[in-house]
Amino acid sequence: MTSELYPQLIALTTGLLLLTAVLQVWGRSLVRSIGLLAAQGVALAGLVLTVGFHVGEPGALFVAALVLVVKAIVLPWAMLRSARLIGETRERAALVNTAVELIVAAALTMLAYVVTGSLFGIGSDAAAHAVPVGFALVLLGFWQLLIRRSAVTQLIGFLVLDNGIATVSFLTSGGLPLTVELGASLDVLLVVLILGVLVVRMQAVHGHVDISELKELHD
């Protein structure tokens, strides 16, 4: 792995990750944000490959393949299937208008840079430079959870959050020990599975999947 190619690849993958997250915040249509989610999966797999080769980790290839399969293929497919099943294609009127969404997204990214700046200091190698993107992804995922009204888009927000955490873990510790990484992705898979089942039942019982309507349980 030549020395100057590594930082460029890191920059490319993390830049792609950040771009897809911002586009998701911007976009309204459900199908498009699922596509962006798949792109994010691919970028994450690329990141794992570059970091793995840079460190010379033998299992990097296997982990990259696992990430690619789970995050780029299985999850988006499951999301698309359940979206089509309940006929949910168009995101509902958002709680906040688009301009505010984007301004806040920018602010959150700035916050991520400030925080990681003080945490990691001005890291020498390229990986340390890219960590703020991970944090930004986490915050943007959270922000999507906050502003989206449909259950499926909330799922997407949760997955973006999870991708952010995976980015941070890959960048900081050169790949987690395999068992914990396996456990984490398994859990994410199960959570999405359950939410998928719940979305289908919600459609059956409530007749809609608009989360902001779910207000009966209050004090």
Add this chain to the structure above:
Amino acid sequence: MTAILVVLVHLAFALAITPVLIGVMRTVRARLEGRSGGGIGQPWRDVLKLLAKEPLRAPGSTPVLSAAPVLLMASSLVLSALVPLVSTLALPSVPGDLFVVVSVLLLGTVALALLGLESGTAFGGMGSSRHMVIAALVEPTVLLSIYAISGPVGSSVLSVIVAARSADPASLLNPVSLLAIVALVVVVIAETGRLPVDNPSTHLELTMVHEAMILESGGRDLGWLEFGSWLRLTALLGLVANLAVPFGVAPDASLVGLLVGVATGAVKLLLAGALLAAVEVFLAKLRLFRVPELLAGSFVLAFLSVSAAYLVF
């Protein structure tokens, strides 16, 4: 042994002088109002007549009806035994301390109030209620004024206070004792039901306090009640007179001293009674709800006399 003699002298003196005092007060009042009055001996004759008559009892009345008059009479007698009317030699075991004297006085008041309630008529209850309210409001003034006088003396026993004051006459005229004496005079008026707090000779339902309580009693009960109330007046008036003018009070139980004490005591008492009666002629009875202002005023006097003792002197 001599102390018991002194107590007997006090009792005899009080029993003898009381009807005369009331007679003098009534005659002075009558003369000032242009009437001839019933003469000095009239109260004595009234009491003897009443004691001979038979009292009545309604069904369902408790022994309080017959016990209260005797209790009032007993408390007044004990009161006059403890107060240094003639001599300042006190009983060693019952020194006539400030609070004991006030409590014995209050025992008589309570007996009277319960008698008022026992009669079961509206007047008895009204009189008893008013009497207790006045007694409650008077209490602070009594204790505070005697506290002011006992300050310099250092002991709260009345006979010791009178002895100390007679020993150093200079202390009589300073503002502390003057304020306290005035407060005490108001207390005596309120406690024994004289004008302006209560009119002893009225039977007008809305104004009477003392009379309302003894409305239902008759015969010897009424006799004891009247005599008891008069005795209280003698004791309290004698106490104030001796505190104001402590001369002539026998320091010990010698025969000569006692004789002088009795004489001066009688003169002082009758003069004070006449003065009180004379002043009463010019006073009208206060409405019941103005009486607390009078008592509050006397309380402030007593309070000033206490703090004046520190701030000024």
Add this chain to the structure above:
Amino acid sequence: MNLVDAGLFAQLCLAAAAILLAVFAPVGHRNLAAGIGVAALGVVGAATGVTALLGVQGAGLRVPLALPGFDAIDPLTLAPDRLGGFFLAIVGVVVAVAAVFGIGYAHGPVASRTGWTAFAAFALGMQLVPSAGDALTFLLAWELMAGGSTVLLLADHAAREPVRRATLWYAVMTHLSFLLLVAGFGVVIAASGGTTWSRIAATSINEPLASGAFLLLIAGFATKAGLVPVHIWLPRAHPEAPSHVSAAMSAAMVKMGVYGVLLVVLRLLPMGPRWWAIVLVVVGAASALYGILQAAVQSDLKRLLAYSTTENIGLIVTAIGVGLLLRDSGQTGAGDVAMLAALLLAVSHAAFKTVLFLGAGAVLHATGERDLDLLGGLAARMPWTASAFGVGALSAAALPVTSGFVAEWALLQALVHANSQVDRLIAVVLPITMGVVALTIGLGLLTFVKAFGIGFLARPRTPAAADAHEVGPTMRAALVFGAVVVVGLGLVPGPLAEALATAVNAGGVGTVGATGLALGGFGVLLHPLALTLLTGAVLVPLVAVNFAIARRAPRRDVDLTWGCGGERTSPRMEYNATSYSEPLVRVFRGSLRASRSVDVVRADGAPLLVEEMAFTQETVDVIEDRLYLPAARGVRRFGDFARKLQNGSIHRYIGFSFAALVLVLLWVAR
């Protein structure tokens, strides 16, 4: 394992025995069995208390706990000192008398299994509070007492609506006192590093902490003792509790508050600054005056007695405050007498308040009524109860030859003989205190003349009062024993005062003539026996004369009292409690907000003719009205506002988490 430790261990066993008896005794004999069990607990408690008061110090009974203690020893230690012994004795006697009364009186829910178990736990809690040797045991006994009394208070919840609300107020105020104590002890333990009294007393705590701890602890004990700003549970809870329970609560439980104040002031934080004493005097005097004012205008007998408890506790705390003030300004003679007066007031209040509450219980048992306006003429029908209640009333009004008289006498001697020329503050404070105490005694006189006169004399105002009957033997025994104790304490103050003086290390107190009390410092003495002899000497000839006259003119029975010549008026025309205190309400308009309502029913067709007219007067507890009701409304508004917080929208919940995440990130990255 000396006498005191044996006594403490015996109390624990007896409590367990009482609970077992309560649970397993057959229904018919449960009252008797459990009553005797609790009475035995009380008697043993009193015995232990007296031995501790006389100076026997035990090694301390230890009870191990699951939580690691502070300094090596197990957290739970029971080791009463002299002061603790005195209060243990009071509680023991009161519990015993109340239990004996309860045997005949308890019926319905309070005589159930839970009722008697709660009474046993309540008694044990009260007896462990003064014997606790460290903070954790004290708090445990404190809450056991609170829990037991709350359950007992709930006894009649199905019969009367106000019981539930009263219990809620009582539980909340008791918990307020508990939390204040935990905070206060927490501060003190933090400063001294140990939980036992001896360890805390040994370390001198620096100023800001000591004052903070003092205020917290005094606030906590004031809440339990029912001092003015925090007294409102007392007039609500005591009337609703069964009478033998309210007797125990009023006579013994509020004394735990007084014991706490003394514990803080004399043992834990001894050399406090002067303003501590001023705080005690002000709170005490305010409670005394406010309590007796409210008592004077009550027409419900048990509420009247409850407010009079606030008054008496106010007097006790005033005495403690004056004692501290005088000791602080160097006049130890007067200061010691004031402290002694506080203890005398405590024991005398315990005696006469028990008799009064049990008397009220007997009246309630016989007539089913508590309201004085509906009673009357009970003296003829219930002679035993009337005479016991009369003796209690005499003592409450501080009239001669009763325990109340001796206690008030001691307090006034301390006030009179304090040299007010020392400095400006004392010159102003002492006379005012004297005035307030005297006014309180005067109003107390009026209150108890009203209570006895309206309740027991004249003619019965309702049929319920008319067919009242005397109460059972055990209840009469308890009443008479109480009255005898009241008169006994009044007649023999000397030895009692001498024993008490050692508890508050007061000098210059002696006995004169085997029974009288002599205050050496001032050369003043009170010899009640001699006073009785003197009165007897005067009374005997008087009665003889009266008897002689009576033989010649015997009393004649008529069926009509004179009553200004009208025919026999109906009993409802008599003065009742409301009208008796009506002049007082007019005089103290400021602090006795009286709301009067006169509703007139006019004859239909002739508006000028009045068919029926009703006058009702309701005096409102100003503090409760101005302070507590707005506070309750404020708390409810806070509840409603908080409920809007949890409005069900998931976005709001995620917003909370998001905000927390951002804040933590900023905080960590600063």
Add this chain to the structure above:
Amino acid sequence: MAVWIWLLLLLPLFLAGVSYGLRRSAWTRWLPVIAAVLLLVGGITLVWLVGLSGPVATASGLLRVDALSAWMLVVVGAVAVVALWGGMDRSVSPVPPSSNPVQPSSRRRPGSLSATDGAALRPTTDPILASGSFAALLCLFLAAMTLAVVADNIGLMWVAIELTTITTAFLVASQGGRDSLEAAWKYVVLGAVGVAIAFLGITLLSAASLTSGEATVSWVLLLQHADALDPTLAKAAGALAVLGFATKAGLAPMHSWLPDAHSQAPAPVSGLMSGVLLSVAFYVILRIQAITDAAVGPELMRGLLLVAGLLSLAVTAGLVLTQRDYKRLLAYSSIEHMGLLALGAAAGGPLAIAAVLLHMLGHGLVKSAMFVVAGRILDYVGSHRVADVRNLLRLRPDLAGPFLLGSAALLGFPPFVTFFTEVGILVAGFQSGLLWPMLIACALLLIVFAGIARHVLSMTVGVPAGHPQTVPVTRRAPDTSAISPPQRISLPIALALTATTVLGFAWPLLGPLTAAVAALGGAQ
């Protein structure tokens, strides 16, 4: 010795498999109780073993049971026994609608609290959850909690906590009604988000351990090299991890899912979740606090836990006053007790930690018993609303008795163990210098006491409606016509309540407790 750990992990899995396999037969509902009893017995033996010969490690260091873990096993086992055995007779198999004299006011007032409408009134068998699969999920839930407690690797703990979220999601949704679905959705989303933050924290922790040699998340290793960790990273990691696990522990401001989930779940599930799942999450927070205290000193954790504790008390104080649903009331009381645990952890010191551990056991037992009783009251009255439950003490003394005793335990009355632990925590707080926070805590505790007492009293005591207002007490014999036949207090609830009264005085517990506190301090 290590065999015990594997036994405790694998047996519940085996039982889960069996009950799922035979999910149609009704007797499978006894299997979770067996799993719970086994867990309790295993816990006690492990406490005894660890007491004898120190911590037991296995699976190449991934699993390690020291005194603290053993104590937590006992807590999980005990609470599970009470919750499952107590909730046994009604929760799973549908109960024939019993006749209840008190008519539930279940008419739907618009905008009012959703008195569950007709459909969800009776726990109908939900198609996806036959009794067998319900039992299987319970066994999996127990296994997940055991894994969380025995794990030494923090990542593994995280996975176990995530598994508990997954297993309970279906249990919460098992009622099948609209409300339980909404509760389940909120529970899973908020839970997953919270735990994701925790995972971020764990990754930073492993990054921080880079400077001390190789990157590890094993608790023992982290504790040994604590001083070699990179301080800023360790601080950030600790804060994020505790923030994440605070969601699962129900600490404010991440508590909002708790009232919905615990009030909608069936009785044994909410008993388990409220009683012990919150404590297990708090156990993980204690573990992380041990590391950050060693690495960067106690100020960080003290500040965080103090804020979380006081906020929890404040939220409970606010929401308990005018609460209208008694199951939500119990849920908020859990938040309050978790707030107390946070204050105890913030105070630190041997007494505080021992009080926190004992409080977990005491509170767990009482809370699970209370939820079981609340489930029975829901059965009897048919509505969640406090207003619909009137003078329970007269009508159903067998329900009202434990309900009152349980509330007394929750409010901290002696002789229950919660009294000792609450006083222990407050006093330890004062001793560690947290003066003002503890005063605020006392004030909030008072408001919470007032709120809970008000509702509990309004439900159990009071004059029956349509009864003469004030009746002279002497004249009337209590009419027992309305009281239904006196039923027995069920055994598990009675056991739980007697256990909490005895715990305070159980001096044999002193040994394991002090060992657990020492274990937290890193002693072997």
